[in-house]
Amino acid sequence: MTVIEGRTGMTGDRAEEIQGMLSRAGYVADRPLALALTLQEILDRPLLLEGDAGVGKTAVAQALADGLNCRLIRLQCYEGLDTNTAVYEWNYQHQLMTIRLQESAGRPTDRLEQDIFAERFLLRRPLLEAISQPEPPILLIDEIDRADEEFEAFLLEVLSDYQITIPELGSVKARSIPRVVLTSNGMRDLSDALRRRCLYFFLDYPSPQREREIIEARLPGVGRRLAGQVVAFVQTLRGMELRKVPGIAETLDWAAALAGMGIDDLLAARERVPDTFVCLIKTQEDRHRLGAETVDRLLEAARAGAEV
Secondary structure: OHHHHHHHHOHHHHHHHHHHHHHHOOOOOOHHHHHHHHHHHHHOOOEEEEOOOOOOHHHHHHHHHHHHOOOEEEEEOOOOOOHHHHOEEEOHHHHHHHHHHHHHOOOOHHHHHHHOOOHHHEEEOHHHHHHOOOOOOEEEEEOHHHOOHHHHHHHHHHHHHOEEEEOOOEEEEOOOOOEEEEEEOOOOOOOHHHHHOOEEEEOOOOOHHHHHHHHHHHOOOOOHHHHHHHHHHHHHHOOOOOOOOOOHHHHHHHHHHHHHOOOOOOOOOOOOHHHHHHHOOOOHHHHHHOOHHHHHHHHHHHHHHHHO
């Protein structure tokens, strides 16, 4: 308990260090997120980041790996994900070749069975690879809500005990404990068992000020006026009924495209602005929603936002 109390007293300082580390890696983080990452570090627990697609959940793990100068191992989840893809599989071709070579050399059958399930024939997939590292990596389990509930249940052993059971070899324990970040877009409810094993943080779209800071950090060549106009335009656009709400990546792409076209003022280039929506709008349905009147209204919001 004394150790925990001592660490807790330093939580605020460590949160500031993590905030600065992420900033140097190109990720502008709010203090609550930095505190969540600090507590993850103290408790050695996985962190579940939940939020809409495009708010920067995956980028947190990438920035952590850059900031800590450690390896990022990513498992992209999808429906039908199985252990062969996520955990391990045997190199069957290599095993078969070995069997044929040893049979031709007259090796006993019982020795063949032992040899072909040696670790050298094991193909490590992301989960097994993560717990096999001599130094702790960042393990990103991306979009866990896309995986089946059966895979989610399997994942509990890894997150609880940091070990994986391989029938032919037994339990493989972690050489080092990876720092685990799970992301979810909320496509389905995750189990209580998984949530209990994780710290939880909801990552929302950034505030206008924070999004402006993100543009200035990632795209220093974009002028302050244009950055303010872009943020005000996008923030207002997110309030509309869209099929695909633009995320931070779309904001950055749009700002970079505008600057690349020599546009430094949306209002002065209002006739050219719709041509750049290929960076911002991702469905035909949403593009039809942006008629001339709607675009004018969004540009007026951009004018007001740039003046703040």
